[in-house]
Amino acid sequence: MLTITTLKQILAEPKSIVITTHYKPDGDALGSSLAMLLWLKAHGHQARLIVPSDYPSFLAWMPHQEEAIIYTENKALADKLIAASDLIFCLDFNGLARTHDMQPILSTSQATKVMIDHHLDPEGFDQFRHWNPESAATAYLVYDFIVNLLDDRSSITPEIATCLYTGIMTDTGSFRFQSTTVEVHLAIADLISLGAKNAEIHERVYNSSSENRLKFLGFCLLNRLVVLHEYNTAYFAITKEDLTRFNIVTGDTEGLVNYALSISGIKLAALIIDRTYQIKLSLRSVGTFPANEICAKYFNGGGHRNAAGGHDDHPLERVVEKFKAVLPAYKEQLMDN
Incomplete structure (x- = not known):
């Protein structure tokens, strides 16, 4: 060096x-x-x-x-x-x-x-x-x-x-x-x-959002937000059709995962997006919960403890199920108040 x-x-x-x-x-x-x-x-x-x-x-x-x-x-x-x-x-x-x-x-x-x-x-x-x-x-x-x-x-x-x-x-x-x-x-x-x-x-x-981005945000909050109360976890699963419907461009999904994390009691949030060539994951967490560990162990990624990302080559539905299947191993940490 x-x-x-x-x-x-x-x-x-x-x-x-x-x-x-x-x-x-x-x-x-x-x-x-x-x-x-x-x-x-x-x-x-x-x-x-x-x-x-x-x-x-x-x-x-x-x-x-x-x-x-x-x-x-x-x-x-x-x-x-x-x-x-x-x-x-x-x-x-x-x-x-x-x-x-x-x-x-x-x-x-x-x-x-x-x-x-x-x-x-x-x-x-x-x-x-x-x-x-x-x-x-x-x-x-x-x-x-x-x-x-x-x-x-x-x-x-x-x-x-x-x-x-x-x-x-x-x-x-x-x-x-x-x-x-x-x-x-x-x-x-x-x-x-x-x-x-x-x-x-x-x-x-x-304060520079497009009309499409705001409509996309409302659509996701109403139709794509899933809350798993038994794991203090929430996630969005976004299809490629969703992206096309709202003409989503680079940056339009920025910050979406934080809406899931903003729910009272939620410790882990995920944004899972079908980018056609790959499924991309963005994880956010609070406190000491290791979002980066989940990305590194299961989704070919990594990052910071409370902000991490990864990817997977399988179909969106399968990746969502994989994400949900990981949660039981972390239940004690997720439910710890």
Whole structure:
């Protein structure tokens, strides 16, 4: 592993750098990546951001997001940039498989890889790691990387502050999750002082739903919500026909699982979606219940204790039954008050 001293020396001279993140970037992934892009470009590096796929429309206002190269839409250019890069910043993911189609070229790249992330059990593809699984968000770690490791707070512009604020805000559920520590609030206050307009950011992220998305939400609450009181568990099972009916696009299912978790007494919530090519699962939990353990053991995934994801290749109905069949093994934990 490289030391921060060595990395500083590497970054002291202009380099060709690629920044990337996980498939279907969320607010933390895109916010972290854009902040890193802007910081690197300000320091004279030839930096480019490559995202593995599209991202939610409610993030399309973010500073310089139009510079992101979407891998699925421009593979040839992206591959050329990766092949020519001196460094690759890998943000908000701990395993190359999370980049989907980008995995092969990232795996074979000889560029120095810098990982900044807060997910459990890093794969080990990196040469420098700024990692803390207890951190509220990767955007917080990028803030810490710039301010503390690089001692360069003065380089945080209002645009960088906006990107970092967005990442932290979205990954902490607007600062309500347990991971929102005193240090996080202090960082957020600092980002506001550096130019992040907090009210405007909240408005753009949370008050930008399409009519289709709101109708889809109402449909799911009325027709797809199942509550298993005997396990303090609730879930949504969304068919591909549901997605087609409401013309669902990337980001429209964001936050849906939290409605199931918001029911009084519920300890575990799941969103199970038929994406045609695969069944995707998003699990949320409260307290000490290990949502990540269920995803890792049964659904080819993982994540944080209270927020995890996975996937399965079987039909939706079978995956739902599999999820329900897992619950008896956790009944004591789920029913523990």
